Amino acid sequence: MLNVGKLENGFVIDHIKAGKCMDIYNYLGLGKLDCCVAIIKNAKSNKMGKKDIIKIDGGLDLVDLDILGFIDDNITINVIKNGVITEKKTLSLPKTVTNVIKCKNPRCITQIEQELDNVFILTDEKNHIYRCKYCEEKA
Amino acid sequence: MKHLLSPLDLSVDELDELLRLASDIAADPARYSECCHGKKLATLFYEPSTRTRLSFEAAMLNLGGSVLGFSSADSSSASKGESVSDTIRVISCYADICAMRHPKEGAPLVASMHSSIPVINAGDGGHQHPTQTLTDLMTIKELKGGFDNLTIGLCGDLKFGRTVHSLIQSLVRYNNVKFVLISPRELRVPSYILSDVLGAGGHEFIEVERLEDAIPELDILYMTRVQRERFFNEEEYMRMKGFYILDNAKMKLAKDDMIVLHPLPRVNEISVEVDNDPRACYFKQAQFGVYVRMALILKLLEVDLPC
DSSP: OOOOOOOSSEEEEEEEETTOHHHHHHHTTGGGOSSOEEEEEEEEETTTEEEEEEEESSOGGGSOTHHHHHHOTTOEEEEEETTEEEEEEEOOOOSEEESSSOOOOTTBGGGTSTTOOOEEEEEETTTTEEEETTTOOBO | OOOBOSGGGSOHHHHHHHHHHHHHHHHOGGGGTTTTTTOEEEEEESSOOHHHHHHHHHHHHHTTOEEEEESSGGGSGGGGTOOHHHHHHHHHHHOSEEEEEESSBTHHHHHHHHOSSOEEEEEETTTBOHHHHHHHHHHHHHHHSSSTTOEEEEESOTTTOHHHHHHHHHHTTSTTOEEEEEOOGGGOOOHHIIIIIIITTTOOEEEESOHHHHGGGOSEEEEOOOOGGGSSOHHHHHHHGGGGOBOHHHHTTSOTTOEEEOOSOOSSSBOGGGGGSTTBOHHHHHHHHHHHHHHHHHHHTTOOSOO
């Protein structure tokens, strides 16, 4: 069993699907942070069998967590203050997702227009369907 | 400022108002012949479309305005790599309103985000073509008196035909419209239209394979072309192509007051012999297209009426 030090102040991104932690690390731009970041892969989980966890020694304001709901809304966020969990956040689907994924439609204007953001809009919350803002292609 | 990017940008009330104005214009076009004096329409056509471009130009000229623009990407700064957002910023300095056709889907939306003049989507790839839908709706309203309680047959390529999708999405906003979807299996209406648009609203629809089976009950027959390259194999195309060609024999099965519409251009899906039938309304439809574009230009330019 591997031990990773306890967080005093920061947050834990928990219940990440096993093998997906590096995707989330990259989506959230955690490589650019100055603070301590721990990545735990394939941790034992009663609920999931195996899961990944990311611990971040810093405030929630360091990263835009909305995007996590788009990637996997089973992920949970535990906020730690003075060594104890003060808040458990569950994620909701963000209304829009900007520059996380690219439109696959070869006929979409995002394929040729310079510096145009790739924006996807939540059009069907029940079925988790996002569509390109420009051509309405499904994500 | 308003733009027109999708047919559903207009509420039912706004659409009714626009169609009323178009109808007034049709009744007395001369009354509107100076309404846009001194105004300029830019036609930004990144791909050729003679019919739509000329319809827009005719509309602006009928209103006493003038037109400028280009009719292919080769003759525009796009060939030098200029972005849509830069082009529209410049065109905004030259014209009062613009109509844009672009092969890339969403290009008119990008233009509208950077434009200081109203942008009309004149067709963006396989995505939207709202002024064709307005044309179709005006034709139906003028010739059938309204939209409620109609049975409309949509025939041909219902999978890729954007005019068909837009027309369905617009007509479901009215009461008791029944849809008869006539197409080969390969070219049926996409499932999201069936489930999200027709199914979700509880609208009555049936899917059939042969035009002859459906035509007797129709109030409107909206024809589109079935293209050979859409079929998986030649044998299937040869077996089915006759099902979707409208001729006098099939017209004999139709009601006396059914109307035949087509977004044009026609290739061979409506036999030329049908042109003389008083129920063939596709050329009248092209005329209505000019009136409805005149009404749209007046609305988007917020011209005070009567002028």
